[in-house]
Amino acid sequence: MEKKAEHNIKAYGNNFTTMTPGSFAIKLRTCKIWQLIRFIVINIKMLIVVNKSH
Amino acid sequence: MARVVVLGGGVSGHTAATFAAEWLGSAHEVVVVTPNSKWNWIPSNIWVGVGGMSKEDVTFDLAPVYAKAGITYKQAKAVSINPEGSETSDKPFVTISYTLAGREGESENVEYDYLINATGPKLNFGATPGLGDANGLGEFTVSVCTADHAVHANEEFQKCIEKMKKGERQKFLIGTGHGLCTCQGAAFEYIFNIEHELNKAGVRDMADLKWISNESFLGDFGVGGLHMKSMGFAVSSKIFAESLFTERNVDWIIGAHVNKVEKGKVHYELLDGSMGEEEFDFSMLIPPFAGVGLKAYAKDGSDITSTVFAPNGFMKVDANYAAGSYDNWKASDWPKTYQNPTYDNLFACGIAFAPPHPISKPMSSPNGTPIGPTPPRTGMPSGIIGKAVAHSICDRILKGKDAPLHEASMAHMGAACVASAGKGIFDGTAAAMTIYPVVPDFEKYPGTGRDVDYTFGEIGLAGHWIKHILHHLFLWKAKLKPGWTMIPE
Incomplete structure (x- = not known):
């Protein structure tokens, strides 16, 4: 079984109060179709900030 | 004919010099003084440090580029500035010492009408005993601050991978090597690129990774953290950073001032005043930055450095x-024109200008040791400031000495930042972020200090594609290839 991100949480350790992504969220990070869409969206957002900064 | 002298050929200095040469044309002279023969796209040193790129991929020779641009190039380091000239001449000048092969140590006075100080930082390894040597290539820790450092880091990293393949467990300690470091982002990128490469090499289960940093919370990054809009919430970068560290199984020590490094061990002091030790097999710790040690002298030769x-x-x-x-x-504490208050033909840009204070809230341990990030002045802001300074000087040369100066306050500008978390065209990831403004303005944006409509971040493959494209785009721009002026900083 693939190790899930929440398995890295240590009870009452440094990371006990943080959120962790589920397997679907992690899959989306390298899903080529979804990331192509995000690529366009992120570029637009960045260009707006770059434009505001010059 | 006016002469503009630029000290430093990094992101800010190179941007200032190339735009000044473009705008001034051949009627005026632009001189660049830099001790380096090569330009380095520093953000990609991370990938050199894990073997994903070579030194040649992230550097190129400056001489042919400056020859093409009509820029006079002096491979030398600046030693001192005489902004009032000397007893025999009113013309201000800078004293340089050549590093060019065959002319090492040769001294020259270079007169100027306008001077841009873009020398970048001195990598102050000496601030922490055992943190590298004067070259940064110490026996105890490695660095990715220069391309040569990154090549060395990769050599040591590959040795660790070989040990793990033979069944020897390795501990990696990555972060900042002093309580007053900046550039946490570079260390952040490096630890996740290491984690990614260990996975690719099939030895991740043989490695323990730990982060050590002077930030008071994960995700501070020297800018006091940031709040990003996500799922209808304004979420702190602390949440995102802790989530990523947990997901990739990286433990952390924060609020740490590393005060000594020995073979395989660092000693540190925490914000609560306690002392600790951490062992390692491989450690990359960013050194603190300082000014390069330029001196300044008045007309009569008296020292006016202060x-x-x-x-x-x-x-x-x-x-x-x-x-x-x-x-x-206040946000208004931050400089707008980068003009020296005493000498109006003297400007500084990039890391070379003195910030008014940190961006993150300063903190100290009960022992009085200051522990907190110093403000970053790299990347996009560095380029924008360099261009604004060049614009101001060109206007004063071409339109008259009273031409208004251009402004580029970090409290009014945003920044786009892409932090790599692993290299790979289909399996790489990077955190793509924008922050607006860089310096929080709590009067204009109560609460978070920033406009959350323009401050966002997400991690994924798309971020890696952007980082990779930016690598080629900025090298293209720096080499002054066709259309370079159209590429934003």
Whole structure:
């Protein structure tokens, strides 16, 4: 079984109060179709900030 | 004919020099003084440090580029500035010492009409005993601050991978090597690129990774953290950073001032005053930055270094250096024109200008040890500031000495940042972020200090594609290839 991100949480350790992504969220990070869409969206957002900064 | 001298050929200096040469044309002279023969796209050093790129991929020779641009190039380091000239001449000048092969140590006085100090930082390894040597290639820790450092880091990293393949467990300790470091982002990128490469090499289960940093919370990054809009919430970068560290199984020590490094062990002090030790097999710790140690002399030869430079060696500009404690800090403390308050033909840009104060809230341990990030002045802001300074000087040369100066306050500009978390065209990831403005303005944006409509971040493959494209785009721009002026900083 693939190790899930929440398995890295240590009870009452440094990371006990943080959120962790589920397997679907992690899959989306390298899903080529979804990331192509995000690529366009992120570029637009960045260009707006770059434009505001010059 | 006016002469503009630019000290430093990094992101800010190179941007200032190339735009000045473009705008001034051949009627005026632009001189670049830099001790390096090569330009380095520093953000990609991370990938050199894990073997994903070579030194040649991230550097190129400056001489042919400056020859093409009509820029006079002197491979030398600046030693001192005489902003009033000498007893025999009113013309200000800078004294340089050549590093060019065959002319090493040769001294020259270069007169100027306008001077841009873009020398970048001195990598102050000496601030922490055992943290590398004068070259940064110490036997105890490695660095990715220069391309050569990154090549060395990768050599040591590959040795660790070989050990793990033979069944020897390895501990990696990555972060900042002093309580007053900046550039946490570079260390952040490096630890996740290491984690990614260990996975690719099939030895991740043989490695323990730990982060050590002077940030008071994960995700501070020297800018006091940031709040990003996500799922209808304004979410702190602390949440995102802790989530990523947990997901990739990286433990952390924060609020740490590393005060000594020995073979395989660092000693540190925490914000609560306690002392600790951490062992490692491989450690990359970013050194603190300082000014390069330029001196300044008056017309009569008296030392006026303290007039021109702040105590940390960075050049004073139009910032409010008397802001006092954190409660008094304002966005308006930050410089706008980067003009020296004493000499109006002297400017500083990039890391070389003295910031008025940190961006993150300053903290100290009960023992009085200051522990907190110093403000970043790299990347996009560095380029924008360099261009604004060049614009101001060109206007004063071409339109007259009273031409208004251009402004580029970090409290009014945003920044786009892409932090790699692993290299790979289909399995790489990077955190793509924008932050607006870089310096929080709590009067204009109560609460978070920033406009959350323009401050966002997400991690994924798309971020890696952007980082990779930016690598080629900025090298293209720096080499002054067709259309370079159209590419934003």
